Amino acid sequence: MKRLKVSNNVIRRLPRYLRKLDDLAANGVTRISSFELGQQLGLTPSQIRQDFSCFGEFGQQGYGYNVADLRAHIATILGSDRGFNAVLIGVGNLGRALIENFSFADCGFTLSAAFDINPDLIGRNFGEIPILNMEDLEKYLAENSVDVAVLTVPKHAAVSVAENLEQMGIEAIWNFTNVELAEPNTNTIIENMHFSDSLLSLSYFIAERRDEQASKSGKADKE
Amino acid sequence: MKRLKVSNNVIRRLPRYLRKLDDLAANGVTRISSFELGQQLGLTPSQIRQDFSCFGEFGQQGYGYNVADLRAHIATILGSDRGFNAVLIGVGNLGRALIENFSFADCGFTLSAAFDINPDLIGRNFGEIPILNMEDLEKYLAENSVDVAVLTVPKHAAVSVAENLEQMGIEAIWNFTNVELAEPNTNTIIENMHFSDSLLSLSYFIAERRDEQASKSGKADKE
DNA sequence: TAGATTGTTAATCGATTAACAATC
């Protein structure tokens, strides 16, 4: 695989491309041009071609892109064919929602086990996923190939559990704790799902719009 | 409030600043320089000063920033003092996790009600939040001031429910459905929490690292 | 006062957009 240094912006757009291509395929569309794809995603055709060109040549002059081929290429680029494995730490409401409702398989992941400290949960199964004792985590990681820990523990436990995971040599943490984990002294990959950051951004956008409307009507009043 | 056009990158950094400042305040830190803040967040002092200067002058030469003051300013900029109201649509596992475990109040929001179509849920309460009949949503929105709909319905219902919400004049949707909603023909603000996009990005970063390591050891083998 | 650190202007860097030869 071609691995030039690809900018973060490009990487973050790849899953959107994948989603759109799935959508197109589901609607029976078999080919698409960068122009049309740009229209549907709100991007310029140039940007789309630049993005793809980071990874190879997936199109054909005069034709465009084959939807199924392009989808497969992007899935490969994202690594969703590599069979990464995950465990989930912290089986609260959110952990349970992820176990029962989130399709890890759609992203190419296998969730193999969940861990908690609650004796009422340990030993049970949610769906296919066994809830194991947190104390057995280290052993489990040593005996099984696990790439990602999904971190859904309460805020107060976030930092210490993350540190433990890093010491146990986990490669990546998918962090739902709303706590900043990025440690300069480790090379664990951290991917954050900060709900509150997202909601605060949304708050900003609403506030901004209200202020704009207010200043408009304010001006109108003066006229 | 000063409302110059502020870039998306800046807006997305604001919640991180807020989080860090809370953290500092909790640890008894009362003042901080852009240099020190940059160290702790992995940003340059220049960038931090540029970011803040979009909104005003919050520091003092030779001193730095007062942590509590700066925090308050950023909270105001984000609109978390405006008392925005939210309802939640779709009380599955994820909806329930948000109702019971996510602190809307910390972001300045009030969650006032949740809606579902499941008769077993309608009429019940989760925490303080009543579960109402989806059929009563329109009436509820008409009679109450609601700014944001938290969308946690199943994938298949996402688009139609979102369209309904837009027709009912909701200002913003916090979208957890993993479905692309941005409609060009509406001016509803959409803030996405695409779990699968995040996990796929994480997948990319792991795959990238593995490939780098493989190519390094490949080179080493040849020597 | 001297040292520190801001807010802002200028310089650099990187990402997006435009243009176009190549070619299906």
Place this chain on the structure above:
DNA sequence: TAGATTGTTAATCGATTAACAATC
């Protein structure tokens, strides 16, 4: 073949970084 559309090079735009006068 003619028209369409790619992949890529060049131009533009915007965001980040550096520098520095202002000043606490």
